[in-house]
Amino acid sequence: MTRNYALFLGCYIPSMQPFAEASLRRIAPxxxxxxxxxxxATCCPVPEIVRLVDYDAWLYVSARNLALAESEGEDILALCNGCWETLHEAREAIVSDPELLTEVNSHLSLFDKRLEGKIKVKHFLEVIVEDVGLQSLKASIKKPLSNLKVGVQYGCKLYKSPESKFVTYFDNIIETLGVKAIEYGAEKLCCGFPLSLYSLDEAMEERAKFKLAKMQEAKVDCLVTACPGCFDVLEKAQLLLKRQDLHYEIPMLSLTELMALSLGFRPQEIGVDKHRVKTDALIAKLGMVGN
Amino acid sequence: MSDDELTLYPWRKRVKTLPKSFKNPIVNIIRVGHVPKLASTRERIRENLGINRKPPTAYHDEKARLELKELVKGTDLYDKAMWDERDE
Structure with a gap:
């Protein structure tokens, strides 16, 4: 049975990491x-900035996005950890407080929109494990990537899911794909994205540098993440830290790209060759050069 | 910061304006509906990947951008970003 989802793309994926969107659109059918x-749809809005500056504005903009999905009558599929956090938490706050729901709706009514709280906000990992099912995923694999050793970057927000179940789901998906996850010892360390909003230099020095060094020591073939914030910072850090003569050269994949490769798509079809950190070595290891 | 917090932490200062690192993303959200602007190079990459040149979001939807702007007008977010209509 095909399930419908209201796709919430957020900001970073459509504008900076279109390969994550393209690969999702390829594997979805x-x-x-x-x-x-x-x-x-607009920015979720970004919790590390908008919620800190003005909680009400954060709620109203979230509510507008939630109302858009509700008008489609479909649960939201959030591809970004930050978007999931904002939309999930804003929905919980609004729906559990009838007075707040009325207040929010009075603002939305200016644009003929209304929120009732009928739909859920689901993270991509949740959709794959709970709705699609790991057996179905396994049955769809066309190119096992069993020779690939990956370092997983979960992203902090996944630990906010009930009993951190999204972290387990991430591991379940990696295992189902037959990819080997290498323990590098800094999985739980924040990538530095929130800190980068204050100072990218500090984020690189205090977070990314340590994390990338641990992955390099562990000799991972690539880093896999489901968070565009983590992707952005760890990619930028690899480029900028070259100024300090630090050359990590760790290719990065979004989880949807890894899944698309497993499901038989060529790297060029989904944009793996469009990353800022070179992926040539990874593509060669996968035996997909020139495809 | 509330008045109570100012009493509790007398050395703290009330933040009247946003740090630049916060202001730019907020101004972008109010202007284009998203944190990063969409560069033409990225539009071309999207097209090459077989997806819409402009994402089906506020990036290509002026009505959505106007709605968001109206929604946050009158909130602290709008004021603190020191939004200036003359910038438009």
Whole structure:
């Protein structure tokens, strides 16, 4: 049975990491997922900035995005950890407080929108494990990547899921794909994204540098993450730390890209060759050069 | 920061304006609906990957951008970003 989802793209994925979006759109039909674009969706808005500056504005903008999905009658599929955090937590706050719901709706009514709290906000990992199912995922694999050793970057927000179940789901998916996850000893360390909003230099010095060094020591073939914030900072850090003569050269994949490769798509079809950190060595290891 | 917090932490100062690192993303959110602007190079990459040149979000939807702007007008977010209509 095909399931419908209101696709919430967020900001970083469509503008900076379109390969994550392209790979999701390629694999969705194979996993019996129908993605419905949320026309007119905006920034979730970003919790590390907007919620800190003005909680009300954070709630109103979240509510508008939630109302867009509700008008489609479909649960939201959030591809970004930060978007999941904002939309999930804003929904919980609004729906559990009838007075707040009324207040929010009085603002939304200016644009003929209304929120009732009928739909859920689901993280991509949640959709794959709970809706699609790991057996279905396994049955869809066309190119086992069993020779690949990856370092997993979960992202802090996944630990906010009930009993950190999304972290387990990430591991379940990696295991189902047959990829070997290498323990590098800094999995739980923040990538530095929130700190980078204050100072990218400090984020690199205090977080990214240590994490990348641990992955390099562990000799991972690539880093895999489901968080565009982590992807952005760890990619930027690899480029900028070259100024300090630090050359990590760790290719990075979003989880949807790793899944798309496993499901038989070529790296060039999904944009693996469009990353800022070179992926040539990874593509060669996968035996997909020139495809 | 509330008045109570100022009493409790007298050495702290009330933040009247946003640090630049916060202001730019907020101004972008109010202007284009998203944190990063969409560069034309990225639009071309999107097209080459077979997905819409402009994402089906506020990036290509002026009505959505206007709605967001109206929604946050009158909130602290708008004021603190020192939004200036003359910038438009």
């Amino acid at each position: 194979l996993l019996k997922m129908k993605l419905i674009d949320m026309e007119g």
